[in-house]
Amino acid sequence: xxxxxxxxxxxxxxxFVPLEPGRAGLYTCGPTVYNFIHIxxxxxxxxxxxxxxxxxxxxxxxxxxxxxxxxxxxxxxDSAKEGISLRAFTERFTEYFFEDIxxxxxxxxxxxxxxxxxxxxxxxIIRKLTERGFTYTSEDxxxxxxxxxxxxxxRLAKLDLEGIKPGARVATDEYEKEDVxxxxxxxxxxxxxxxxxxxxxxxxPGWHIECxxxxxxxxxxxxxxxxxxxxxxxxxxxxxxxxxxxxxxxxFVKYWLHAEHLIVxxxxxxxxxxxxxxxxxxxxxxxxxxxxxxxLISVPYKKKLNFTFAGLEGAYQAVDRLSNFIARxxxxxxxxxxxGADILxxxxxxxxxxxxxxxxxxxxxxxxxxxxxxxREVNPLLESNSLSAxxxxxxxxxxxxxxAVLDLFPPAPKLQEEALPLIKEREVMRKAKRWAEADAxxxxxxxxxxxxxxxxxxxxxxxxx
RNA sequence: GGCGACGUACCCAAGUGGCUAAGGGAGAGGUCUGCAAAACCUCCAUUCAGCGGUUCGAAUCCGCUCGUCGCCUCCA
Numbered sequence: 001x002x003x004x005x006x007x008x009x010x011x012x013x014x015x016f017v018p019l020e021p022g023r024a025g026l027y028t029c030g031p032t033v034y035n036f037i038h039i040x041x042x043x044x045x046x047x048x049x050x051x052x053x054x055x056x057x058x059x060x061x062x063x064x065x066x067x068x069x070x071x072x073x074x075x076x077x078d079s080a081k082e083g084i085s086l087r088a089f090t091e092r093f094t095e096y097f098f099e100d101i102x103x104x105x106x107x108x109x110x111x112x113x114x115x116x117x118x119x120x121x122x123x124x125i126i127r128k129l130t131e132r133g134f135t136y137t138s139e140d141x142x143x144x145x146x147x148x149x150x151x152x153x154x155r156l157a158k159l160d161l162e163g164i165k166p167g168a169r170v171a172t173d174e175y176e177k178e179d180v181x182x183x184x185x186x187x188x189x190x191x192x193x194x195x196x197x198x199x200x201x202x203x204x205p206g207w208h209i210e211c212x213x214x215x216x217x218x219x220x221x222x223x224x225x226x227x228x229x230x231x232x233x234x235x236x237x238x239x240x241x242x243x244x245x246x247x248x249x250x251x252f253v254k255y256w257l258h259a260e261h262l263i264v265x266x267x268x269x270x271x272x273x274x275x276x277x278x279x280x281x282x283x284x285x286x287x288x289x290x291x292x293x294x295x296l297i298s299v300p301y302k303k304k305l306n307f308t309f310a311g312l313e314g315a316y317q318a319v320d321r322l323s324n325f326i327a328r329x330x331x332x333x334x335x336x337x338x339x340g341a342d343i344l345x346x347x348x349x350x351x352x353x354x355x356x357x358x359x360x361x362x363x364x365x366x367x368x369x370x371x372x373x374x375x376r377e378v379n380p381l382l383e384s385n386s387l388s389a390x391x392x393x394x395x396x397x398x399x400x401x402x403x404a405v406l407d408l409f410p411p412a413p414k415l416q417e418e419a420l421p422l423i424k425e426r427e428v429m430r431k432a433k434r435w436a437e438a439d440a441x442x443x444x445x446x447x448x449x450x451x452x453x454x455x456x457x458x459x460x461x462x463x464x465x
Numbered sequence: 466g467g468c469g470a471c472g473u474a475c476c477c478a479a480g481u482g483g484c485u486a487a488g489g490g491a492g493a494g495g496u497c498u499g500c501a502a503a504a505c506c507u508c509c510a511u512u513c514a515g516c517g518g519u520u521c522g523a524a525u526c527c528g529c530u531c532g533u534c535g536c537c538u539c540c541a
Contacts, residue, residue, distance in 0.1 A: 011469095029541075037541085044541040072539075158468060159537070183538065207539050229541035230470090236539070260470075261535070268534080298489080299478070304471075304534070311477055314490035321489085324503065353487095357479085365479050369488035376488085383497095383505050435499055442501075453502050460503085 001359045003058060006302055008233060008256040009156055013361055018224050019254060023063070024055050025223035027215040029232055030066040030112070033093035034074040036278040037100055039296065039307060040269055043262040044229045046293060047301040047362070049106045051227065051257070053405045054358045065218045066109040067211055068094055071116050071204055076194050086194050087116070100279045104293045105407045111218050115210035122205045122213040123198045126185045128247040136178060141188030141201045147181045150242045156256060157234035183239050185209050208239040212247070221248040227257040259301040265308055288465050291316035294408055300363050319465060323410040325375050326399065327462045328382050332392035340386040343378060347398045350374035354402050371402060413463050419450050423461060426452070
């Protein structure tokens with residue numbers, strides 16, 4: 001079954017057909033590294049991770065590029081505030097960014113280009129645009145893109161250009177522009193501290209030009225997929241299209257995909273509202289990375305995700321349930337039991353349901369629904385000891401395949417050295433019916449992150465996720 | 466003002482014309498159990514914001530009303 005995605009450009013759900021069979025070029029808008037990323041950023045990055053993984057799962061050779069925006073008003077402002085170089089400042093937050101996405105198991109992109117490493121390529125695009133008459137230079141030497149010269153402008157954001165007129169909400173103090181709708185390709189900096197000397201003068205790039213330069217560098221002038229959150233549609237992506245298409249004379253991107261925002265308790269997340277969370281905030285409160293990952297990918301990207309702590313608790317329970325299921329299957333495989341029910345039909349329907357969900361515009365809710373339906377079907381068989389090791393192994397294999405996309409499997413269970421003697425000691429206490437001592441040890445282990453479950457087949461341990 | 470998304474149980478959420486409205490969490494009762502945990506069984510929306518309409522048939526299509534959220538120059 002083919003993959004369908006919602007293309008912002010057409011406003012329709014379209015079948016994904018790559019420019020080159022078997023390959024997919026994916027450019028995802030990355031962070032501006034002036035602070036820790038927040039859970040809204042993560043929602044988008046995690047959805048992009050699911051997209052990339054599902055493309056790979058579907059057999060495409062994916063080239064994934066994510067930019068690191070390391071020069072803009074905020075990075076310049078905050079590095080100056082700290083009195084350190086822009087590079088030192090942005091490198092620190094870039095490292096934090098990598099740590100955070102690693103914590104949430106986001107598969108690394110193949111390339112993470114930094115804007116400041118691509119100044120010559122940006123200048124080249126601006127030069128081309130100038131050659132073709134799409135730019136003008138203001139008195140101070142800044143270069144602007146002339147929107148009036150590009151008839152396709154506003155197509156992505158479905159903007160009524162007549163609606164954006166001087167006055168209204170647009171600041172009119174930028175008198176050097178011919179038209180307020182025009183945007184800066186190059187900002188002249190004179191003797192400012194953050195500037196590059198280039199053939200088009202001393203200055204720094206405008207915001208949008210980096211993505212045009214870096215995407216075409218790695219993926220070509222026309223590529224398959226470009227993603228971001230809905231707020232990127234305008235002006236960022238609209239302007240990228242204008243720059244790239246006017247410079248190359250070719251269509252820029254085939255599929256534009258945009259994630260809806262995460263909101264908190266039904267409201268827009270904002271520092272001023274006190275409902276603003278970074279990943280680090282949640283980890284400090286003791287929330288498990290896997291629960292966060294689950295929660296943020298469980299709502300399909302086209303829907304706003306309402307983040308609540310109750311929801312995060314629920315996500316933890318769900319992941320725990322999956323983890324427990326996997327542990328039981330593993331136990332059964334190790335036992336080597338034979339005979340019992342054949343669950344091939346259940347496995348088949350799980351695989352099909354899971355895949356159909358993801359193929360349907362990355363409907364993770366549908367896919368995860370198929371996963372838990374499968375768990376509900378198999379658990380009774382585990383309970384009644386009517387499943388063979390062979391079938392348990394097949395079930396695990398199917399789960400692992402699905403996990404190539406979700407990546408929600410619990411970390412490989414590894415018991416601390418000091419835990420095993422405690423578990424054995426507790427067994428002795430239990431046999432002697434010295435319950436108080438046995439329970440004390442169980443509590444102690446629980447504090448170490450080891451959960452014990454006494455079953456008819458003996459005591460089972462698993463790690464807290 | 467322009468453009469757009471959305472309103473399904475206590476919470477999250479799938480479903481986009483036709484079997485008994487997925488799934489997760491929470492909750493209630495039961496089985497198992499030294500207790501706990503896990504698991505299992507049962508219950509938990511005659512109904513999909515409201516009102517009309519189209520249709521043999523609608524949560525799904527159309528219209529209106531109410532409500533929520535977002536974008537409209539640098540916020541993922």
